[in-house]
Amino acid sequence: xxxxxxxxxxxxxxxxxxxxxxxxxxxxxxxxxxxxxxxxxxxxxxxxxxxxxxxxxxxxxxxxxxxxxxxxxxxxxxxxxxxxxxxxxxxxxxxxxxxxxxxxxxxxxxxxxxxxxxxxxxxxxxxxxxxxxxxxxxxxxxxxxxxxxxxx
Numbered sequence: 001x002x003x004x005x006x007x008x009x010x011x012x013x014x015x016x017x018x019x020x021x022x023x024x025x026x027x028x029x030x031x032x033x034x035x036x037x038x039x040x041x042x043x044x045x046x047x048x049x050x051x052x053x054x055x056x057x058x059x060x061x062x063x064x065x066x067x068x069x070x071x072x073x074x075x076x077x078x079x080x081x082x083x084x085x086x087x088x089x090x091x092x093x094x095x096x097x098x099x100x101x102x103x104x105x106x107x108x109x110x111x112x113x114x115x116x117x118x119x120x121x122x123x124x125x126x127x128x129x130x131x132x133x134x135x136x137x138x139x140x141x142x143x144x145x146x147x148x149x150x151x152x
Contacts, residue, residue: 002032003028003029003030003031003032003033003034003036003064003065003068004029004036004038004040004064006025006026006028006029006032006068007025007026007029007038007040007064007067007068007071008040008041009021009025010022010023010024010025010026010029010068010071010072011040011041011042011043011071013025014043014050014071014074014075015043015050015052017050017078019075019078019079022071022075023072023075026068026071026072026075027072029064029065029068030065030068030069030072033064033065033068035063036063036064037061037062037063037064038061038062038064040062040064040067041067042062042067042070042071042101042104042105043070043071043074044070044074044104044105044108045073045074045077045078045085045108045109045112050074050078051108062099062101063095063096063099065092065095065096066092066095066096066099066101066102067101069088069089069091069092069095069102070088070089070092070101070102070104070105072085072088073085073086073088073089073092073105073109074105076088077108077109077112082109082112082113085109086106086109088105089102089105089106089109090102090106092105093106098129099129100125100126100127100129100130100133100136101126103122103123103125103126103129104122104123104126104136104139106118106122107119107120107121107122107123107126107139107140107143108139110122110143111142111143111146116143116146116147116149116150117147117150119143119146119147120140120143120144120147122143123136123139123140123143124140126139126140127140
C-alpha cells in the first residue's frame with residue numbers, strides 16, 4: 001500500500017515539471033511495491049511534449065510497478081536520457097507483458113527518436129493487448145502515417 005501514494009505524488013511532481021522530486025517519489029514507489037494494483041495515472045512523452053492522463057474518473061486498475069516505470073521513462077525522456085527511458089519501458093513490459101502501458105510508453109519514446117517503424121510496432125502490440133482503446137488506436141495510426149511518410 002505505501003507505494004500507491006508515492007506513485008501518485010510522482011505523477012503530480014511530473015505534471016508540475018519537478019523532475020527530481022518526481023524521480024524520488026517514483027523510486028520510492030518501486031522500493032515499496034508488492035504486486036499491487038490501483039487506479040493510477042500515467043504520463044507519456046511525445047514530440048517534445050508531456051501527455052497527461054486527463055480522465056477525471058480513471059477506471060482501470062494498473063500494476064503499481066509498471067506505472068512507476070512508465071512514469072520514470074517519461075521523466076527521463078524529458079531529460080533527454082532516451083536509452084535509460086527505454087530500459088524503464090523494458091522493465092514495465094517485463095513486469096506486465098499483458099498490459100499495454102509499457103508498449104505505449106515505448107511507442108512514444110520511439111516517436112520522439114523519429115524511429116517511426118519501431119513506434120508503430122510498439123503501438124500495434126499495445127492495441128493487440130487492448131483492442132477497444134481508441135487512444136492507442138489513434139497513437140498507432142499516427143505512427144503508421146509517419147512511418148509511411150518516411151517510406152515514400
